[in-house]
Amino acid sequence: MTPDNDPALANAQWIEDMALIRDHQDRAAFARLFAHFAPRVKGFLIKGGADPQVAEDCAQDVMVTLWRKAHQYDPSRASVSTWVFTIARNRRIDLARREKRPEPEDLGWGPEPDAAQDESVALQQETDQLGKALKELPAKQRDLIERAYFGELSHKEIADATGLPLGTIKSRIRLALDKLRHAMG
Known part of the structure; x- marks a missing residue:
């Protein structure tokens, strides 16, 4: 052979x-x-x-x-x-x-208009709410969410890095996302 x-x-x-x-x-x-x-x-x-x-x-x-x-x-x-x-x-x-990536001529010129104050407050409240919801996740689920969404790793890359089976990674992420959706209303 x-x-x-x-x-x-x-x-x-x-x-x-x-x-x-x-x-x-x-x-x-x-x-x-x-x-x-x-x-x-x-x-x-x-x-x-x-x-x-x-x-x-x-x-x-x-x-x-x-x-x-x-x-x-x-x-x-x-x-x-x-x-x-x-x-x-x-x-x-x-x-x-x-x-x-946009070419320089495609970029807008000048400062971006400021968001309306009520939009900024709402965005900050949602960010705070998401931060609290993330902290309330079980550590194993939170770690996988952080790797997938903040670390921009694929499920396979997470499985390779953690040694966990791919199905376990997918299940934990799915459960965590369901909990986050529920917490965010």
């Missing part, structure tokens, strides 16, 4: 290659990972709507990140492919955010 048709064998080889990159800056190990992952990352980005040239540049950036941050890879937390595609996903999100 070859690494190409045995995922467990392939991941074991990739883990070994990551260790070689981390410990010895091994170019041959990097070349193997690059040959396997770069075209797949590019395809992933194109399927996600990126222009082919942008996808190519982004795939190169992902592979440079793999080289520079090999020391951050932890095989007990994720497979090499999961780690690589998480980097690619984050780069894709960064690209999308950059594309949505």
